[in-house]
Structure formats: C-alpha cells, structure tokens
Amino acid sequence: MAIITPYDNKIALWYHKGQNVAERTIEELAANIRRYSPACSQVFVKTTDGSDWMARYDRKTEMAITGPEAIARWAEILQNYGLEFHAWCVPRGLNIEGESRVIIETCKVPGVRSMILDVEPYQGFYQGGRQTVRPLMTRIRTALPGALHIGMTVDPRPQHYNSIFPEEWFPFVNSVHLQLYWKIFGSTPETTLQSGFRTWSRFNRPLFAVLDANGVSAAELDRGRALALNTYRSPGVSFWVLGQLDAAELAATNKAAAGYVPEPIPGADGRPVTYGASIILSPGSPGYVDGTYPDAEPGAGFINYPGYLGAPAKYHPTNDHVANSWASWNPQIRRSGWYTIEVFVPNLHATSGKARYKLHGVRGEPSEVILTVPQALYNNEWANLGTFYLDAASQQPGVIFLNDWSFEPGLEMAFDAIRWRPILTETRLEVISNIGATSRELFRKGQEKGNRADVFSVVGDSITVAPAFLKPIARALELGAYKSDLESVANRYLVGNARGNQNSFLIDSLAAGNGWGADRILQPGYANQSICGTEIPLICELKNTRPAVALIMIGTNDSGGVAPDVYSQNLRRIVEITMDRGVIPVLSTIPPKLWGQWHTDRVNEWNNIIRGMAGHFEIPLWDYWFTLQGLPNQGISSDGAHPSTPPDGATARFTPTNLQYGYTVRNLGVLQVLKALQSAMR
Numbered sequence: 001m002a003i004i005t006p007y008d009n010k011i012a013l014w015y016h017k018g019q020n021v022a023e024r025t026i027e028e029l030a031a032n033i034r035r036y037s038p039a040c041s042q043v044f045v046k047t048t049d050g051s052d053w054m055a056r057y058d059r060k061t062e063m064a065i066t067g068p069e070a071i072a073r074w075a076e077i078l079q080n081y082g083l084e085f086h087a088w089c090v091p092r093g094l095n096i097e098g099e100s101r102v103i104i105e106t107c108k109v110p111g112v113r114s115m116i117l118d119v120e121p122y123q124g125f126y127q128g129g130r131q132t133v134r135p136l137m138t139r140i141r142t143a144l145p146g147a148l149h150i151g152m153t154v155d156p157r158p159q160h161y162n163s164i165f166p167e168e169w170f171p172f173v174n175s176v177h178l179q180l181y182w183k184i185f186g187s188t189p190e191t192t193l194q195s196g197f198r199t200w201s202r203f204n205r206p207l208f209a210v211l212d213a214n215g216v217s218a219a220e221l222d223r224g225r226a227l228a229l230n231t232y233r234s235p236g237v238s239f240w241v242l243g244q245l246d247a248a249e250l251a252a253t254n255k256a257a258a259g260y261v262p263e264p265i266p267g268a269d270g271r272p273v274t275y276g277a278s279i280i281l282s283p284g285s286p287g288y289v290d291g292t293y294p295d296a297e298p299g300a301g302f303i304n305y306p307g308y309l310g311a312p313a314k315y316h317p318t319n320d321h322v323a324n325s326w327a328s329w330n331p332q333i334r335r336s337g338w339y340t341i342e343v344f345v346p347n348l349h350a351t352s353g354k355a356r357y358k359l360h361g362v363r364g365e366p367s368e369v370i371l372t373v374p375q376a377l378y379n380n381e382w383a384n385l386g387t388f389y390l391d392a393a394s395q396q397p398g399v400i401f402l403n404d405w406s407f408e409p410g411l412e413m414a415f416d417a418i419r420w421r422p423i424l425t426e427t428r429l430e431v432i433s434n435i436g437a438t439s440r441e442l443f444r445k446g447q448e449k450g451n452r453a454d455v456f457s458v459v460g461d462s463i464t465v466a467p468a469f470l471k472p473i474a475r476a477l478e479l480g481a482y483k484s485d486l487e488s489v490a491n492r493y494l495v496g497n498a499r500g501n502q503n504s505f506l507i508d509s510l511a512a513g514n515g516w517g518a519d520r521i522l523q524p525g526y527a528n529q530s531i532c533g534t535e536i537p538l539i540c541e542l543k544n545t546r547p548a549v550a551l552i553m554i555g556t557n558d559s560g561g562v563a564p565d566v567y568s569q570n571l572r573r574i575v576e577i578t579m580d581r582g583v584i585p586v587l588s589t590i591p592p593k594l595w596g597q598w599h600t601d602r603v604n605e606w607n608n609i610i611r612g613m614a615g616h617f618e619i620p621l622w623d624y625w626f627t628l629q630g631l632p633n634q635g636i637s638s639d640g641a642h643p644s645t646p647p648d649g650a651t652a653r654f655t656p657t658n659l660q661y662g663y664t665v666r667n668l669g670v671l672q673v674l675k676a677l678q679s680a681m682r
Helices: 026-036 068-080 096-107 130-143 166-172 189-203 218-231 247-252 437-449 471-476 480-494 537-545 564-580 597-617 662-680
Strands: 011-015 042-049 084-090 112-118 149-154 175-180 207-212 237-240 279-281 288-292 303-306 312-317 325-329 337-345 355-359 369-373 381-390 400-403 412-415 418-424 452-460 547-553 584-588
Touching: 026 068, 026 247, 042 068, 042 096, 068 084, 068 096, 068 381, 084 096, 096 112, 096 130, 130 166, 175 189, 189 207, 189 218, 207 218, 218 237, 218 247, 279 564, 355 381, 369 381, 381 418, 418 597, 437 547, 437 584, 437 662, 452 480, 452 537, 471 480, 471 662, 480 662, 537 547, 537 564, 547 564, 547 662, 564 584, 564 597, 584 597, 584 662
Parallel strands: 011 042, 011 237, 042 084, 084 112, 112 149, 149 175, 175 207, 207 237, 452 547, 547 584
Antiparallel strands: 279 418, 288 325, 303 312, 312 412, 325 400, 337 381, 337 418, 355 369, 355 400
C-alpha cells in the first residue's frame, strides 16, 4: 500500500535560523518566497537542536523559535501567505527525555504539518548510538497521533547508510529526504541521485529529493530536478537552504512538481492589488453540497450551528483513519483569472490543526491541490489558502472539497464559509463593457418569458429616484450633437409601455427608494404594498414591468457602514434574481462621495466589488464613476453625495455646458448603454 505524505506534489524550501537570512521578519521572508518562487508551497523550519529550542542559537529575536507560541506564530503567518509550516530538528540521542519533550511539544502545535528528523553520523548530530533510537522514538510516537507524519533527512551516500542505524528508525519513520548535494560531494547530478536513491531504496519508504540550489546553475538544477521527479519518481522536491539562495537562485526553484513554471502571483512584488466582488458560499448556499460516505461510521452526520454573518455552519469530529463526512463548495467560476481563496474559521468547533481543503481547477495542475489549514489558530477569522490562477475551462474550476479525515483523533472541524476574491488585472474597464454572449442569451430567454424589448427598469436609491434622473428625457430631451447617434434608441423606449401606459423614463420603479441599500431591494417590507403585497421589491418590479434590461446602481448608502462581504452577497443575489427572470442586468459603479478619505476609499472598494461582480457573471458594466472624474467637483453637488445638476435644471439637454454636471452625464449614459445593448437584443 502506497504511503501518502504531506509532501506529495509539493515544492519546499528549508529554513535554518534567523541570522542566516537577510529578512528581518517572518512576514518579509514569506513575502519574498511568494515573490520569487510562487511554485513553493511549504517551508521546513528548524525548531529544535537536541533538547534546545532554536532560540538558543538564533540572534534574530523576531524570527527565533522560543517554544510552542513562536511556532504557532510562524505557522499562522506562513498560512496567511499560502505557505505550509513543516518542522525539522536535529535529535542527538543524548537526552531522551528532554529531546522527546520538545519534539512532542512542537508536533502538538496546530499548523505543524509534519516533523522531519535530521539524522546524520557526524559531530553535532545523532550521537546516542543504536540503543537510544527506539526509546526516543517510542516516547515520541506514544505521545502523538499515529497518523502524524514523521520524516527523516539523511546524507544518502552509501558509506553512511549503516552508521545511521536505518533498521532502528524504520518502524517510526514515514518518509526519507535525501540530501543530494552533488556540488558539495564533488560529483554530478546523475551520479549523486543514482547513488542516493539506489542506496535508500531498500528502506521501503517514500524517498524525496533535497537539492542544494546555492551556487548551482539553473540548467544543472533543472537536470537534478528532472532526474528526481521523472527518473527516480521523487513525489516532491525541496531546496536547501533559505539565506544561501539569492533572488536569482530562489527564482530557479520556481518550477512546480507538475513541471510548469508558475506566473508571478499578483501583489507578490509588494504592489497593492485590486479585488473584485467576492464569491462567498456558506453551508446552505447554492453551490454548497454535503453528505456522508456509503460506508460511514455511525453518527457520521454533521452538527449545525450559526456561522459566518449568521449563515448556517456545520462541524464534525475529526477522524484519524477514515473519511466519514464530506462537503463541497462550487463558486461556479465563469472567468479564468487570479483568485485569492480564504476559508472562514469560527471560534467554535474548529480545533483541527490539519483541515485538508482540496482545490480543483488550478491552471497547470492535473489534479486537486491539497491545502491544509490549522483551524485551531484562528478565531472568527479568514484563513488564507493562497492565490491561484483558476481555469474556467477546467472540469471543476475553483471547487473545494473538505472531509473529516485529518489524521487527528478527538478534535472538531468546522465547515463554514469560503470566499473567492478575484484580482482585477486591469486598471479600469471601459465606460460600457461586458456586452456579449451572456447578454444575448438573457435577452433570448427573456423574450420567451414575455419580457418586452422596448422596456427597461431601474434599481437603486435616492440617486435613481431623483426627479433629475430619467423623467427629463421623456419631457425635455435635447440630444444636440448626439441626435444622429441616439435619437432612434430614445424613441424606441419613449414609445414602450412599461406599466400603466407610461414609458420606462416616466414610470416610478418599484425597486428603488430614498435611503435604500442593497438589502432593502431584497426585503418585502420595502415593497409597494398595494402592488407587490408580500413580494420583495426587485421581483415585484421585474414581474410587473417585464423589462428586457435592468439598470442597477446601488451601494452609496451601503458604503457608509455595511460590511463589504454583506454588500457583495446582497448585490450577487440582486444579479441572480435579475438573470433568473431573463433580464439583462447592467451594473453601474456608484459616484464619488466627497466626505473625506475614508468615504473615498470605501467608494473605491465598492466599485471594485461592482466591477468584479460584472466580470464574474459576464454581464454589462456601466462605469458611471469613471465618467464623472473630469467634471467640476467630480460631478457631485454641494452635499458631497448626489450628482450635480446644471443651473437651468435641464439634465436632458446634452450641451457641452450642461454635460459638466453629474445628472446630465448619467441621463446621457442611459441612452448610450441602451444603444450599446442593441447588438445583443436582436
């Protein structure tokens, strides 16, 4: 039976101690790994030497391993950069009680994925002799879960094999990491790997290549890596050692076990990234499914409790020998691109140190990517799984599976919200964009449902219900220089019967109101009772008006204090309801709010959510915010929040003078959006 290890299909880097690296903090080290070697997903950190914590030998206090608390800090920081923490140590066999104690304490810290013992027959390494191996390892194995992976790293040259006492270590060790340092050995990659793998093949444990990348040419390093992975079937590869590798040498380690060179992760160079609208799935959300395996043990079902933002969550006891219960989250990724993926870890029922999330659809990876999270280190927080390029054409893009098999007995694992945060790689989109196949299909679907091609609806807040918006188009339209371009589209909607024998410009929307946020569009209490009864405003508007298009601008009020995730979920629901009824949703960015830097930052964040939502669903985007940037006071009135109006109040007079005001620009934008949609509405 093949042994599954935590290093399978992974690239790792070894870390010795703080004074050996230029970085001042763990954060700096992790950031540089992600910047120069995004293929790396594991860091092997030395925790103890003999019975001493590494702080005894480490002068860099910010990074020194002083005990379990320092290890937990390392594990959490690395996790935030999408990196796994694996411990390694040098046992000496001279103080069985003391050495076993610090190794056991290390392995019990949540987030420690494995322990690797550096066993070499030299001064300063294992000096206890054959007779001390079993007492040491028996104490360690007795105190720890049997499923904890313990590896061993060795000088694999044949002359050292017997002096390591391999038969004594064998019952306790799950894998061996071969130090294949051909430059130090004065040899070649071919000879060193052949000798090392041949010598240790008799040990009957998975063998992993450790390559010394310091001072080795990229071509030679590639030869060694290819031999390890392809000829000798090393399940993964690691590189010795951080601190000796400069930026160029670290970059030479950037090749995944699957053979491809990952692109630089956005933001890894220190420049800020812009995120679009998060996709958030909680248990009970569309796209979430769970169950138990056919041969599950008794009591394998989930236990429910309130989770993220009050949404349902579930938990289940962990299992150390079999999977009983499972769950999957499907974000329905429609656009390939970079996504930062995070899991919400509550402060209850999350004591697992090794929850194994399995991600599908990563570009270049032929199968799932296993991402382990130490849930016990988090307290009502988002834990970062990493940033990945998801391929929308793959079979299950972005889908994540989790089961209760974590190789830990007697703990609890939480099954809560997961979010996918798309990274926007463009500085801005066009003023009107994303009109394509999705719009055409929605229009066709809507016509079959009885929607009207010459009718549109609006969804929004006070900026939408204001008298300066839309109604002037019906009563006093002066197209001016836009006559030849927009007259036909204006006439089309001026004659359309939206509701009550009125056209779309004159009708009062049932899905817009003063002071509304995105939540009110979805709450029955805010609907027009005489028309809608108990229906939510959005459904009532779409059902009674039967439009082909919905112009949606909502968020100015939300940006004042609503949590971004709450707003994102509400906006997502608005889009889904609109699309379900065969109506083309046109998402509009919100205008600036000139109440100080905090509000400016929030508006920018909200608009990135809106742009990301349009990109995710591949629906039209109207970047109203962008059209206002060159106007006096950014097209905003003296109240700092609502668009401005010209002195004569004629917001449908499209002259150069009146187009210096926010409402005039918005009215012109309506006609331009409707004109741009004509190609999709045929």
